[in-house]
Amino acid sequence: MKTIVIGTNHAGTTATRTLKRLNPEMEVTTYDKGENISFLGCGIALWVKGEVKDPQGLFYASPKVLAEEGITVKMGHEWIGLDAANKTVKIKNLATGEIFDDKYDNLILATGSWPIIPPIPGIDLNGVQICKNYTHAKIIQEKNLDKSIKKVTVVGAGYIGVELVEAFAEFGKEVTLIDVADRIMPAYYDEEFTSLMEKRMVDNGITMALGQMVKEFKGKDGKVTHVVTDKGEIATDFVIFSVGIKPQTELLKGQVELNERGAIKANDYMQTSDKNIYAVGDCVELYNIATNTHGPIALATTAVRTGIIAAANIANGNSLKSPGFTGANGIQIFDFKMASVGVSVEGAKRMGMEVEEKFFTDNDRPEFMSTTKQVWFKVIWDKKTRRIVGAQIASENNHTEVMYMMALGIQKGLTIDELPLVDIFFLPHFNKPYNFVTLAGLEVLGLNYFKK
Numbered sequence: 170m171k172t173i174v175i176g177t178n179h180a181g182t183t184a185t186r187t188l189k190r191l192n193p194e195m196e197v198t199t200y201d202k203g204e205n206i207s208f209l210g211c212g213i214a215l216w217v218k219g220e221v222k223d224p225q226g227l228f229y230a231s232p233k234v235l236a237e238e239g240i241t242v243k244m245g246h247e248w249i250g251l252d253a254a255n256k257t258v259k260i261k262n263l264a265t266g267e268i269f270d271d272k273y274d275n276l277i278l279a280t281g282s283w284p285i286i287p288p289i290p291g292i293d294l295n296g297v298q299i300c301k302n303y304t305h306a307k308i309i310q311e312k313n314l315d316k317s318i319k320k321v322t323v324v325g326a327g328y329i330g331v332e333l334v335e336a337f338a339e340f341g342k343e344v345t346l347i348d349v350a351d352r353i354m355p356a357y358y359d360e361e362f363t364s365l366m367e368k369r370m371v372d373n374g375i376t377m378a379l380g381q382m383v384k385e386f387k388g389k390d391g392k393v394t395h396v397v398t399d400k401g402e403i404a405t406d407f408v409i410f411s412v413g414i415k416p417q418t419e420l421l422k423g424q425v426e427l428n429e430r431g432a433i434k435a436n437d438y439m440q441t442s443d444k445n446i447y448a449v450g451d452c453v454e455l456y457n458i459a460t461n462t463h464g465p466i467a468l469a470t471t472a473v474r475t476g477i478i479a480a481a482n483i484a485n486g487n488s489l490k491s492p493g494f495t496g497a498n499g500i501q502i503f504d505f506k507m508a509s510v511g512v513s514v515e516g517a518k519r520m521g522m523e524v525e526e527k528f529f530t531d532n533d534r535p536e537f538m539s540t541t542k543q544v545w546f547k548v549i550w551d552k553k554t555r556r557i558v559g560a561q562i563a564s565e566n567n568h569t570e571v572m573y574m575m576a577l578g579i580q581k582g583l584t585i586d587e588l589p590l591v592d593i594f595f596l597p598h599f600n601k602p603y604n605f606v607t608l609a610g611l612e613v614l615g616l617n618y619f620k621k
């Protein structure tokens with residue numbers, strides 16, 4: 170039995186290793202057009218900032234490690250065609266130009282995503298940079314170290330853009346953040362949280378150009394000099410362009426079912442409309458248990474989990490069902506930590522969900538502790554079923570791990586009424602006897618004993 174895995178980054182790497190561990194007899198071959206595997210994109214900003222000294226630490230596996238596990242790894246090999254009827258993929262060796270067919274019993278597609286690059290005039294100018302892989306990371310770091318580059322503009326206030334803004338600013342660059350939305354990271358957080366983060370960004374010298382649409386990049390001698398928006402012109406020496414991603418699925422049209430945005434459709438076993446083809450990671454749409462909808466959740470954590478599911482089901486015959494995903498994520502900017510899970514109130518409204526919410530703030534630890542800080546917490550639940558569908562948290566102390574519990578709660582159908590009964594321990598070093606999560610839940614039930 171042979172499984173071919175196309176794409177060997179987070180999803181593909183996990184899938185190949187899981188297959189080999191669960192069935193050492195299985196023949197596993199993986200193709201990737203790139204030269205490296207398992208690159209942690211989150212490390213780009215940390216490298217720019219100076220936290221990461223050696224970028225080799227941003228890889229947790231290598232073709233050599235996989236080969237030692239009995240996996241046939243073909244780097245620099247591009248997948249260029251699929252004949253699903255004959256269970257055959259067409260591959261091009263990018264070094265030699267040789268094109269050949271390879272036959273599979275099962276195929277796992279892990280081709281991931283690529284940054285969206287709209288046809289904005291001047292977007293091809295030197296110095297307008299996308300941010301996805303190690304090649305981009307090296308360019309970005311080189312520009313960061315270049316002293317002649319003083320003004321950096323980041324277009325796109327998603328988590329990639331926001332993390333890079335902080336990194337460049339901490340390295341001493343003059344940074345402007347542009348986004349068409351009027352607040353940062355609107356897909357993950359409600360305004361109560363993004364305003365806390367934005368304040369810290371402004372306090373740290375970031376120029377916020379929110380609610381502005383980029384119309385053009387102007388340049389001199391082929392190099393970017395200005396970003397033109399619908400509200401004005403911003404002088405710049407370097408631009409990061411990060412406004413979203415799209416799944417890499419062009420070759421699949423007419424072969425397996427895709428959604429309207431090009432993501433591969435799959436069932437709870439990560440199996441596509443062709444029962445011998447599975448899809449994992451950024452290229453596939455997933456069941457979002459918080460919203461009861463299907464859509465992409467582009468996170469390395471999700472990529473890894475879908476890789477495990479697909480491989481386990483190939484090895485063991487569809488025995489591992491996805492519990493549904495929640496999009497749990499976290500971020501730290503200027504020492505301020507935030508995390509969220511499930512759907513925001515704004516997102517729920519957009520989707521026509523009827524939800525209720527509790528936004529709650531308290532000190533995280535007893536006031537007698539020297540380490541006490543304020544914490545902001547929000548819990549969101551379905552109005553009818555009272556099932557929790559989202560949560561957000563922010564503090565200078567790290568409470569982001571509370572979102573692990575909230576993700577589990579959402580996956581297991583926890584209701585807002587059950588939240589105060591979750592068995593949360595107490596220790597003054599960490600929290601109050603009435604933990605802020607418990608108290609938020611009690612307040613919803615009219616039982617906040619500290620409030621008149």
Ligand SMILES: Cc1cc2nc3c(=O)[nH]c(=O)nc-3n(C[C@H](O)[C@H](O)[C@H](O)COP(=O)(O)OP(=O)(O)OC[C@H]3O[C@@H](n4cnc5c(N)ncnc54)[C@H](O)[C@@H]3O)c2cc1C
Nearest residue numbers: 176178179180202210211248281282450451467468469470
């Ligand atoms: C800057 C940045 C920061 C991030 N930070 C975080 C974070 O902190 N936490 C988090 O959870 N996620 C983070 N992410 C998201 C995370 O990196 C992605 O969700 C993850 O990489 C998806 O993994 P994947 O394996 O599905 O796809 P990809 O990483 O996109 O990998 C796809 C692979 O397929 C290969 N491929 C594509 N087409 C072909 C073809 N035709 N032939 C051969 N090979 C092909 C590509 O070369 C690539 O190696 C970040 C992403 C970026 C860019």
